[in-house]
Each structure stands twice: as C-alpha cells, then as structure tokens.
Amino acid sequence: MTVPATMSGVTLTRHGGPEALDWRDDLPVPVPVPGAGQVLVKVLAAGVNNTDINTRVGWYAPEVTGATRETGDEVEAGGWSGALNFPLIQGGDLCGRVVAVGPDVREFKPGQRVTCPINQPRPTAENPFGFIALGSEYDGAFAEYCLVFARDLYDVTGSPLSDVEIAAIPCAFGTAAGLLHRAGLAPGMEVLITGASGGVGLAAVQLAAKMGAEVTGIASAAKADTVRSQGATAVIERGAALPENRFDCVIDVVAGDIWPALIEALKPGGHYAVAGAIGGPMVTADLRRIYLRDITIHGCTFQPPTVFADLMARVNAGQLRPLISKTYPMTEIREAQADFQSKRYAGKLVLLPPKEVSDATE
Numbered sequence: 001m002t003v004p005a006t007m008s009g010v011t012l013t014r015h016g017g018p019e020a021l022d023w024r025d026d027l028p029v030p031v032p033v034p035g036a037g038q039v040l041v042k043v044l045a046a047g048v049n050n051t052d053i054n055t056r057v058g059w060y061a062p063e064v065t066g067a068t069r070e071t072g073d074e075v076e077a078g079g080w081s082g083a084l085n086f087p088l089i090q091g092g093d094l095c096g097r098v099v100a101v102g103p104d105v106r107e108f109k110p111g112q113r114v115t116c117p118i119n120q121p122r123p124t125a126e127n128p129f130g131f132i133a134l135g136s137e138y139d140g141a142f143a144e145y146c147l148v149f150a151r152d153l154y155d156v157t158g159s160p161l162s163d164v165e166i167a168a169i170p171c172a173f174g175t176a177a178g179l180l181h182r183a184g185l186a187p188g189m190e191v192l193i194t195g196a197s198g199g200v201g202l203a204a205v206q207l208a209a210k211m212g213a214e215v216t217g218i219a220s221a222a223k224a225d226t227v228r229s230q231g232a233t234a235v236i237e238r239g240a241a242l243p244e245n246r247f248d249c250v251i252d253v254v255a256g257d258i259w260p261a262l263i264e265a266l267k268p269g270g271h272y273a274v275a276g277a278i279g280g281p282m283v284t285a286d287l288r289r290i291y292l293r294d295i296t297i298h299g300c301t302f303q304p305p306t307v308f309a310d311l312m313a314r315v316n317a318g319q320l321r322p323l324i325s326k327t328y329p330m331t332e333i334r335e336a337q338a339d340f341q342s343k344r345y346a347g348k349l350v351l352l353p354p355k356e357v358s359d360a361t362e
Contacts, residue, residue: 048340048348049171091135159315198253
C-alpha cells in the first residue's frame with residue numbers, strides 16, 4: 001500500500017487533564033521507509049489502559065502520593081522514567097498490519113498482522129531490568145501509523161482473535177502473565193486477585209484458571225458474575241474482610257488501604273506480586289508480618305520475553321479471549337478514558353483509528 005505523508009492521531013501535549021489530549025489530522029507519518037531494525041505498522045486497533053491515564057496526569061512522579069487523579073499541570077517528570085518529550089503519541093496496546101520494513105528486517109513482511117509488549121526490555125550492564133515503553137519513551141498506537149522495533153514484534157496473522165481482541169492483549173494479558181510468572185503460580189495453588197473485573201485482573205483470572213489454580217477475585221457485586229465467567233471459583237466483594245493465611249499467591253493492581261490485609265491473606269511462605277496501585281501507592285506495613293512469615297514481595301513491570309512469547313503462542317492457538325466491553329473511534333479518546341476511570345465496564349475498552357479508503361483495496 002502507498003504510505004501517505006501525514007496521518008491522524010492523538011498527541012499528548014503536556015501532563016494534565018483530558019484537555020491535554022489533542023486530535024490532529026496533520027501529524028507526519030513516522031517514516032515512509034523504516035530504518036535498520038524498524039517496522040512501520042498501520043494501526044488497526046489500540047487498547048485503553050490505566051498506564052496511559054497515569055502517564056497523562058503525571059502520576060508516576062515521586063511527588064504524587066495519591067490514587068490516579070485528573071490533574072497534573074504542576075508535574076514536570078511524570079513518565080515511567082522521568083521527564084517525557086512532548087508532544088507524545090501515547091498508546092501501548094497495539095494491533096497493526098505491517099506496511100514497510102527496514103533493510104535488515106527478514107522476519108516480517110508487509111501484510112502481516114502484529115502486536116508487541118507495551119514494556120520492551122532494554123537491559124544494560126548498569127540496569128538488567130531496563131525497558132522502554134511504547135507510547136511513553138517513543139510514539140505509540142494512538143494514531144494511524146506507528147514505527148516499532150522488529151525485535152519486539154510478534155506475528156498474530158493466524159490468530160482467530162479479531163483486531164480489537166488482539167489490541168486488548170499486550171498490556172492486560174502481558175502484565176497478568178508476568179505477575180503470575182513472578183509469583184510462581186502452579187496448578188493446585190490458591191490465588192487472590194485484586195481489581196479482578198479490570199483488564200489486568202480479568203486476564204489474570206483467565207490465565208490462572210487455565211493454569212489449574214483455584215482463583216478468588218475481588219470485585220464489586222455487580223461484576224462478580226463476569227469475574228466468575230472468566231474462571232474464578234469465588235469472588236469477594238470489594239471492601240469486605242479478607243480471609244487470613246489462606247492464599248499461596250496474591251496478584252495486586254490496587255494496593256492502597258487494602259494492602260495490609262492482602263499480606264495477611266497469604267499463607268506463610270506466600271508470594272505477593274504487584275503491578276499497579278490504583279487505590280494509592282503509599283501503603284503501611286508491619287514488617288514483622290512479612291519476614292516472620294517468609295513472605296516474598298515481587299515488583300513487576302515487564303515480563304521476560306519468554307513469558308510474552310508463550311502468551312503469543314496461546315493467542316495464536318485461540319486459547320485466550322479477552323472480554324471487550326466497548327469500542328470507540330479514536331477521536332473519542334477523552335470519552336473512552338472517562339469511561340475507563342468510571343469503572344462502569346468490566347474488561348477492556350478499545351480505540352479504532354480512522355478507516356482509510358485504501359484499506360478496501362489492500
């Protein structure tokens with residue numbers, strides 16, 4: 001297909017509220033001919049994530065100590081790794097079609113459908129856990145085209161999942177797979193999952209159940225049936241007391257005031273894995289309840305490539321299917337993020353870029 005010189009998309013102009021998001025029809029396409037190791041992808045769908053909102057409002061800044069909020073004007077360095085370069089095209093959940101490849105890229109060709117993890121490993125001698133994030137350290141999927149690195153891409157051409165479903169996989173299922181991997185979940189174990197009706201939570205429920213674990217989710221009563229439909233054997237209503245000394249693993253994306261009870265819910269020798277703090281990042285701990293009970297705490301940002309590769313094999317085999325609650329034109333990103341923050345919907349919300357006439361002739 002012919003690659004145009006300009007494209008439509010959403011730019012984040014600064015940290016702040018929804019007004020910091022600017023829809024534009026005159027954005028330059030990243031490059032008509034990708035460089036070494038690069039792949040130009042036409043975006044087919046892009047998932048909505050808490051990460052995008054956290055980045056927009058500058059929640060990752062160390063001076064921010066509360067739950068995700070709708071301000072951020074005073075924050076200067078609110079990205080994963082500090083200050084961001086504005087304007088920025090966000091969007092870490094990508095489903096796209098390859099349109100051009102760099103001169104040294106042999107594993108991909110135009111026409112293939114692809115996706116990639118949102119957090120992409122870039123280890124160094126100084127930091128073996130280093131990474132860059134799509135839509136944070138470089139422009140992401142909230143536009144018609146996206147330039148990505150071949151080393152991070154996975155072919156999902158043969159997957160029975162739709163474009164929208166593929167776009168719901170990388171952040172939610174990738175994060176969930178990484179959490180379960182780090183926690184050492186195995187068949188027959190009991191696992192407690194917070195935020196179980198959200199994107200990451202539902203993915204963790206589905207994955208843990210398929211791994212043969214006994215899954216308990218924490219969710220509102222209105223969403224309990226949805227959580228059970230994904231594989232949970234029990235659901236604890238949000239705000240209710242938690243059992244003590246019961247679970248082998250706790251998978252947490254909420255934190256906040258519930259955190260001490262999550263530690264107490266673990267059996268001695270249990271594993272707590274965390275990849276989010278929508279309830280608030282500041283928690284209080286009795287360290288005696290951690291070290292005297294041999295509790296292991298895992299902070300989880302990205303999953304090893306082997307874990308994401310296994311996830312993609314499951315996606316291509318049709319073994320996983322995310323719950324999609326709603327799709328939106330990409331022009332309605334502000335409404336989509338407001339709906340996401342309202343927690344009205346279980347599962348994933350997905351944005352669709354403008355449909356070009358040329359699509360019909362590809």
